[in-house]
Amino acid sequence: DVKVTQSSRYLVKRTGEKVFLECVQDMDHENMFWYRQDPGLGLRLIYFSYDVKMKEKGDIPEGYSVSREKKERFSLILESASTNQTSMYLCASGGVRDTQYFGPGTRLTVL
């Protein structure tokens, strides 16, 4: 059974804190993605990685950075969390013109 796991289901942080969201996939996929999901806005791509140490900005990269040191692991970093980054964060692996497999999501609240 294919799997994408995310390090936390729920996270509460303070404004200005550095936040790490971790994602691991076991399908040996080249591509990994970070999305945020907000009511009425659907899923929006933050960053995309097509290989180890390779990344590309998505639609809403401002305030975020990513790290991909190993093929199976893709991390999303909020350098200085702000309240407008309160959201559901979804990691996925797979294709752009093929199935993307999503993790269960991390609900981040920034106070």
Added chain:
Amino acid sequence: QQQVKQSPQSLIVQKGGISIINCAYENTAFDYFPWYQQFPGKGPALLIAIRPDVSEKKEGRFTISFNKSAKQFSLHIMDSQPGDSATYFCAASGGTTGANNLFFGTGTRLTVIP
């Protein structure tokens, strides 16, 4: 700018009825149109997908209808069941704009009443 426009935002259907969700796009270079289903507390999961060389694709009770000239595609759920209650997202990718990006619609929350 929303690359894929989805409607309705929410939908209530009686058990056994037909659920219809519509999506529209502008970028004629898009060539892959999936639908994802998301249950509460879970990540989205691919339900069914179509490419523009066919006008319809059916998998069980789920059918995608695709109208290339109108730049629209829709999901039909026949004989809707309470277990189909979920949020559904259409999406599109392809061309240079969508080369690395799967653009999602805003989602439709479907409730099937027993």
